[in-house]
Amino acid sequence: MTATESASTTDSVEVASPSTPGDADESSPTGSDVSVASGMKALIAFARPDAGRFVLAGLLAAAAALLSLVPFWAIYRTIDAVVAGDPIRNELFRLALITLIALVGRYVLFGLSTAVSHVAAYQMLYEIRVAMAERLGRVPLGYVNRRRSGEIKKVMGDDVERLELWLAHGIPDIVASLVVAVAVPVWLFTVDWRMAIATLIVILPAFAAMAIGMRRTMPSMPRYHESLTEMNASVVELIRGMPVVKVFNRADDRVRDTENAIERHVTIVERLSRDSLPLMTAFFVLLAANVALLVPLGIWLNDRGSLSDTDMLFFFVVGLGALGPISALLSLFAHLAQLTTGGNLVEEIMTAPTLTDGDADLIPGDASVELHEVDFAYDERRVLHGVSLRAEPGTITALVGPSGSGKSTIAALIARFWDIDGGEIRVGGVDIRSLDPDVLAANVSVVLQDTFLFDDTIAANLRVARPNATDAEIEAAARAARAHDFVTAFPAGYETVVGERGARLSGGERQRLTLARAILADAPVILLDEATSFADPENEALIQDAIGELIAGKTVIMIAHRLSTIAGADQILVIEDGRVVERGRHDELVAATGTYARLWDDFISAEDLALGDAVRRDP
């Protein structure tokens, strides 16, 4: 009477999460009714277009579940006929035939149910992922910071994938189990209510044992999760830091620390097992223990003549396995937590605030950039205070200052990675919040130190900037970015696949391809965030040439630490603690003996410090 026909071992590949004790809790950090509701709501919204399929899968599963009872009935009828002493041969053959038909029917229906539910589930996962991607295209880019991007990747990949287990298998399995769990007791009661009660009564102590067991272990669950996290964190730390650990001769005690963390976890699990196992075992034993009631009660009632032989046999055959589906249901509901958690995470991303769309008809008047009294805070922390600047079309503005002063934030705000809290940012005289994001992107190019390339061909990577670019245009951009030579040195030339994030290229090569892409995009405003800071010093000069090509004639706002590079900028803004403290041209600022002059001094003296002199110095 196993209603969960998971014999169809299909696709729980990555999903079959290891169930260390109480693993279900791990995935439900919140668990309140509100979050369950909202998580479900998000999923239901996605399920709606496929609702017909899900319902059909449920109906097919229900029919299959009813058919699964037929063999029990047939066995019982056969035994009954034999016991009664006057079996009719053809009658028994007929029972065998009915069983055969029912079995085939059951598996055909359940197979259909599985297929239908999977079609619907995969469609739904696809829709969820595309919708998330769509949404991420409209949230402030700053929302996808480094910490959160890890989470988003996990939600989009693993957590959404995990929903499949529940949607595709859970629905048929739960419906089937529920149908059996309802049908069997009804059937039992129609035969004999006293025996039916004896069959079902064990559920009460079984669940009591389960409840007590849970209550006993619940208090130690946080400790269990804590020690598990600690153990894994300790392993991670040790492996990540292994070179440093070894270089500093600390392997012995660091390994010992980790061993202790492992030992602590093992001890906690052992204690947990001691506390929970007697009762958890009791649950399963009790569910099967109704035989101890059925047999004496059956014989006694039969002996007194108030239970026929036939009915007694019915309970001995059918009643015995009656509680199987209950425990199956229980394990299915354990997965429900995963479903709602997955739903919640999806919901969180789907409700992330998006940028306003702006007016598709507005177009920047020229290539000027203007910040007017801009205030901005990151999570309550004020990073910019009344920053104003104006960059005329075709000029170079350099932002300098210590790390953390807010330089990169200014660039990020012009590209509208975030929306500002006060003031106004205008590109070509238009507030960027009223520009369509596509228009803004077409007008402002950001070149980051962090190069990103798709795992695709070089040509495809460049064409991202201009889908209809001709081969000649691609090549011209690559030449301008000093990339053509290394590209053609590959046997496949522009058709070379660059690998994940461009892994098959050197840092300098990646950088030049990103620059070629920006050249092809040809936006009038260019933001350079430490783009001259090189992962590949041997190619530095080539990258500089490429930057020179990119920015020719553009409005440039750049952040640079190597002050010598920006000495010729049209204006230099010194940023400190989120404020513009100085502005002017290089010569004026050096003469002013302020912050910039100090930075310049530091720059010059750092250039001059020679390690060789230090080595030769007497200690």
Next chain:
Amino acid sequence: MTASTDRPTHLDNDDPEGVGDGQGLRRGGLMRTVWHLAGDRRRVLARSIGWKAAQATAQAIPVGVIVLIIDRVRTDELSSSDIGWSTAVIGVCVVAQWIFGYLANRSSWVATFRMFGDVRVRGLDHLRRVPMGFHDQHRSGDTLTALTQDVGTVESFTHEPFQQMIGAFTAPIVVFVILVVQDVPMALATLASVVVAYPVFIWTNRLFARLGKRRQELQAEASSRMVEYVQGLPVIRAFRLTGERLDRFRIALDDFRAANLELVLKITPLGMAFAAVVMLGVPCVLFFGTLWLFDGTIDAGTLIVFAVLVLRVYEPLLVAATHFEGMRITDASLSRVARVFDEPVQPVPTEPAHVEGADVTFEAVTFGYDADQPVLSDVSFTAEQGTMTAIVGPSGAGKSTVLNLIARFWDPQSGAVRIGGADVRELTAEQLFDAVTVVFQDVYLFPGTIGDNIAFGSPHAEQADIERAARAARAHDFVTALPDGYATTVEEAGGNLSGGERQRIAIARAILKDTPIVLLDEATSAIDPTNERLVQAALGELVTGKTLIVVAHRLSTIRSADHILVLDGGHAVAGGTHENLLAEEGLYARLWSERRRAANWRLPTRSTADPSRS
């Protein structure tokens, strides 16, 4: 030193010395390997298997009681006198199930968590003995997964499904033995469906493995597209390719969905067929039972026995079949864990060698991460005590590898690296790292206080020593400005520490350790001028009077070296002082002028771009 371009991508060390310390994990299949892993706890595990079998037997006996009672009904012998013995037997069995079940679970839990605790410890112990180069970031991700998630997967399998499968196979076997004793032809009729289903099962699994592999590839593809989407979001948005507009994203998801569907649509019929064939044993037994009952070949009692017990054979088998999926996943996890153990260890001497001075010598060193692709070929040079050697060359020349070999991140395939006259392979770890400090490009700070991090290499240092080192490293001022000074934890300081400050903490750590040889991979990324000056000053303090070997990028560093080693394609092509090398007008002179051009680069502004205004 991890940011080098000539990083190892694959280790294929066939050096027999390094291979195999008898630690390999794999012992054939999953079950055997788990058994082997149990080690000392094999007896506990065996006991748990024994208890599990006992529990399954205790579960089977009440069914036997029912068979007997049904037979007594048939023969009209049943009376209230049967209540006593039957209830007693069943009652004892229920209690026995509980006791045996508890004992089985308990032994299994204890054995499992203990043994996988050991596996983790052994894995870590193994990892500290493999060449340090192995802990290159590229691969450390796999290692981390292996020792956290993968061990967890095998652990979970061992304490639950492993046990359940034992129960699932014991019960049918016990029942089948009873059936054979009852009547051999009927028992064979019962077995028939299992025999027929077996090839279906094998076939299903093969198809699953084949389709599953393709599905896995597409899943990997889809998930890397999703990762790419999130990582590339700034670019994707800048070029207006969000959502389904990004073909590669949409297509990958679509292909994945199609592969999933293909798998399900092909496997489901087979899976259902398997279960159906097994269960067809029920009508089969009913059919032959009837046939033979009316033949007179069997009696009514036998038919009853078979009718009652037939499902007890099939149901556990169907349950066991559901675990094969998990077994395959577990097996894959186990392979990843085993791979960690298969990584060859680096041999270390038991006796310390004799070291004199702090010279570093390369003697005809050849090394490649792949033995047949040398990164360094026949490189020889000497860095004399108290001098500075700068290594320069185009990217991919093998510069960082030189440092890696001195610190024994890897061992060379031929030739020798010597410190103070002794081959580094003959130095104990303590000797080696009492002589050598490495300043990594990627600063790694441990969770803990800043003070602890500075004292990391000198656990017995006094607070005054720590502060002295921090002052020398230009770190004292910003550390004392933190809320708890030196007692501030790295986590608390977190975002408040800039890259330059983290570097200075690492330099303080190296200053405190005070070794005669310093290896430095000069940072390539720019930091703000003030931090830059402070870091340079700190480095100056660190290297005073030391033997310094540096992969150099800064002009002032290169020029000030006592000796410059020029590498090209893994060969030492030139060596000498800056002036000598410039005079040679070779690769060095070319590199130098490139560098100078880059260092003097100015943004092309309107004033410089437009000759009329200059």
